[in-house]
Amino acid sequence: xxxxxxxPTRRQxxxxxxxxxxxxxxxxxxxxxxPLRDLxxxxxxxxxxxxxxxxxxxxxxxxxxxxxxxxxxxxxGVLVPENELKxxxxxxxxxxxxxxxxxxxxxxxAKENGQALRGHTLLWHxxxxxxxxxKTYDFGVKPAxxxxxxxxxxxxxxxxxxxxxxxxxxxxxxxxxxxGSIRSTFLSDAMGKEEVLDLSFHVARQAAPKARLVYxxxxxxxxxxxxxxxxxxxxxxxxxxxxxxxxxxGIQSHIGAENADTFTGFGKPQEKEWTAFLNDxxxxxxxxxxxxxxxxxxxxxxxxxxxxxAVAAYAKAFLDQVLSYRQTKEVLAWGMIDKxxxxxxxxxxxxxxxxxxxxxxxxxxxxPLREAVAAxxxxxxxx
Numbered sequence: 001x002x003x004x005x006x007x008p009t010r011r012q013x014x015x016x017x018x019x020x021x022x023x024x025x026x027x028x029x030x031x032x033x034x035p036l037r038d039l040x041x042x043x044x045x046x047x048x049x050x051x052x053x054x055x056x057x058x059x060x061x062x063x064x065x066x067x068x069x070x071x072x073x074x075x076x077g078v079l080v081p082e083n084e085l086k087x088x089x090x091x092x093x094x095x096x097x098x099x100x101x102x103x104x105x106x107x108x109x110a111k112e113n114g115q116a117l118r119g120h121t122l123l124w125h126x127x128x129x130x131x132x133x134x135k136t137y138d139f140g141v142k143p144a145x146x147x148x149x150x151x152x153x154x155x156x157x158x159x160x161x162x163x164x165x166x167x168x169x170x171x172x173x174x175x176x177x178x179x180g181s182i183r184s185t186f187l188s189d190a191m192g193k194e195e196v197l198d199l200s201f202h203v204a205r206q207a208a209p210k211a212r213l214v215y216x217x218x219x220x221x222x223x224x225x226x227x228x229x230x231x232x233x234x235x236x237x238x239x240x241x242x243x244x245x246x247x248x249x250g251i252q253s254h255i256g257a258e259n260a261d262t263f264t265g266f267g268k269p270q271e272k273e274w275t276a277f278l279n280d281x282x283x284x285x286x287x288x289x290x291x292x293x294x295x296x297x298x299x300x301x302x303x304x305x306x307x308x309x310a311v312a313a314y315a316k317a318f319l320d321q322v323l324s325y326r327q328t329k330e331v332l333a334w335g336m337i338d339k340x341x342x343x344x345x346x347x348x349x350x351x352x353x354x355x356x357x358x359x360x361x362x363x364x365x366x367x368p369l370r371e372a373v374a375a376x377x378x379x380x381x382x383x
Contacts, residue, residue, distance in 0.1 A: 043377060056101050056105065075336065078330065086129065121216065137186060144191040151203065155170075201239070233281070253294075259347050292333075298355065302349075308356060315369055315376075323377070326383050
């Protein structure tokens with residue numbers, strides 16, 4: 001369990017932010033209304049967001065919300081299908097079927113609005129997130145060969161369908177945060193843990209030679225992530241030793257409060273250890289991506305002004321550090337409107353109030369968090 005004590009440097013930042021909170025959330029235009037996509041582009045970066053899409057013909061949901069679509073079109077230089085390329089969506093019907101209908105809608109929207117696409121994810125290497133049919137699937141008398149064939153065909157199908165992807169989360173969340181080990185799945189049971197991971201990256205390199213290939217995970221800066229960070233470093237070291245073509249580490253960046261029912265306040269950042277982790281990753285030649293950015297405000301005051309100010313200050317400090325590395329190439333929010341955030345239905349606030357973890361509020365107005373992201377992008381060194 002992470003501590004809810006904020007370290008002195010963060011406490012000072014939060015105090016300064018609270019003092020300016022009234023000005024930050026007043027009903028006015030921000031001083032710089034330049035789209036975030038343009039601020040990022042000026043520094044050699046991409047800014048974008050994940051977005052969910054229902055099936056063709058859907059009438060409800062974020063992607064069907066015209067005001068949300070307008071914000072995505074204006075602010076984002078790249079879009080990420082939130083769930084639409086995961087196995088449990090594209091392979092739901094069985095081992096021989098692919099369903100790209102939801103992801104195709106996002107790809108069409110991106111094309112209409114001059115936006116890039118990035119892919120999430122070719123292999124979510126976690127047993128919980130495979131479709132139900134995988135639990136009893138029989139690979140036959142040569143399981144390793146059959147599993148390798150399934151992985152290869154899956155990756156080739158997705159990469160060929162979307163050759164415009166600028167980057168792919170090839171493997172997602174294979175490190176178990178409890179002990180830093182590699183998770184087992186029906187695929188690794190058939191062909192080996194390292195073998196399925198390495199094969200995924202090699203096939204992705206062949207199928208998407210121009211895309212940045214990413215290992216994506218949720219190890220974080222707060223107390224309690226020590227074993228997770230260690231496991232990720234060991235994984236990245238193994239990739240390098242084996243010549244696995246991995247280009248970057250995706251830092252999911254679900255920062256703020258710990259995702260637990262009993263937790264309140266912000267976690268305590270381990271600044272020294274987090275800096276050492278980033279230095280180790282970049283020292284191995286990896287780029288960095290901020291891939292799923294939001295700020296969990298569980299336990300913060302119910303009043304909007306101090307809550308938004310604390311969220312903005314915490315985010316600004318995090319982004320300033322990660323963006324200080326010129327190896328950081330993309331900043332990607334996990335949603336842009338509070339009411340659509342995945343955090344609304346999980347780890348509820350004790351006061352039962354809605355959370356405010358994204359850049360825009362439920363009235364589609366920019367919040368201090370949006371201004372903090374803009375300020376971090378403006379302050380970032382050029383790539």
